[in-house]
Amino acid sequence: MPIDAAKAIAAEPRSAEITWDHKDIQLYHLGIGAGSFQGKDNPATDPDELRYTLESRLHVLPSFATVAGAGMGVVGGLSAPGIDIDLAAVLHGGQTITLHRPVPVRGRAISTSRVAAVYDKGKAAILVLRSEAADGDGPLWTSDAQIFVRGEGGFGGDRGPSARAEQPGREPDRVVERAVREDQALLYRLSGDWNPLHADPEFAKLAGFEKPILHGLCSYGITLKAVVDTLLDGDVARVRSYSTRFSGVVFPGETLRIRMWAGEGRIQTSVTAVERDDAPVLADTIVEIA
Incomplete structure (x- = not known):
């Protein structure tokens, strides 16, 4: 069996030093659409957008944690002992980030990654790949990536949690739309996710898609930026955790349609694709805030 759950979970965690600076932050922000905020006269130089793109004013959107160190946590997890899978069968099923303090613009940290769980969903397996980053001042973030591997279930393991976030029974507090550029995936992949599914038409067809798809984590970042800019007055430090389930491509x-419901200590969102009759993109999406 390509996945040996017991062996993968028992494997020693892998640690590596990761570094980043303002160029990595700026590239990530551009990869999720910073500088092209719709509805402004001069979006690229608007002061609110320069917080994402100009080094002298830079702050860090917390979802940057998913690509810090070129996403070594996920890469390391997919090559862990007990795991031997076909990349064409892999999809990102969900993502959670917990922030222990704001991400600095320049950093050097130790990232420790391991396979935290392997769930049996019948026709597929889900790997929970956990990465924890810490620097000299202590923990920075914890990241859990849920990786969906088609054709690798049915081994008799735990099915895992299936809780869903019930959508509020009222109209959203805010609804915004964000256009995804034709070259968005090509730019986003420069932050470290080189899966050819997002660039190579032939590979995309082998994976069952008519053409390359956007990275789920790009939609994830676009959505968090929209929440921060719309309901948090641009204050990235208020984000405590951010979780989602990737429900569609x-x-x-x-164009992404992002619906937001503000609650006590959290913001819930729903994300759909406008051109495909609001086909689901992100579900069970919660931003915990201070």
Whole structure:
């Protein structure tokens, strides 16, 4: 069996030093659409957008943690002992980030990664790949990536949690739309996710898609930026955790419709693709805030 759950979970955690600076932050922000905020006269130089793109004013969107060190936590997890899988069968099923303090613009940290769980969903397996980053001042973030591996279930393991976030029974407090550029995936992948599914049409067809799809984590970052800019007055430090389930694909060139419901200590969102009759993109999406 390509996945030996017991062996993968028992494997020693892997640690590596990761570093980043303002260039990595700026590239990530551009990869999720910073500088192209719709509805402004001069979006690229608007002061609110320069917080994402100009080094002298830079702050860090917390979802940057998913690509810090070129996403070594996920890469390391997929090559862990007990795991031997076909990349074409892999999809990102969900993502959670917990922030222990704001991410600095320049950093050097130790990232420790391990396979935290392997769930049996019948026709597929889900790997929970956990990465924890800490620097000299202590913990920075914990990241859990849920990786969906088609064709690797049915081994008799635990099915895992299946809790869903019930959508509020009222109209959203805010609804915004964000256009995804045709070249968005090509730019986003420069932050470290080189899966050809997001660039190579032939590979995308082998994986069952008519053309390359956008990275789920790109939609994830676009959504968090929209929440921060719309309901948190641009204050990235208020984000305590951010979780989602990837419920559908996005094709470059489409438009994301982001619905937001503000509650006590959290903001819930729902994300759909406008051009495909509001086809689901992100579900069970919660931003815990201070």
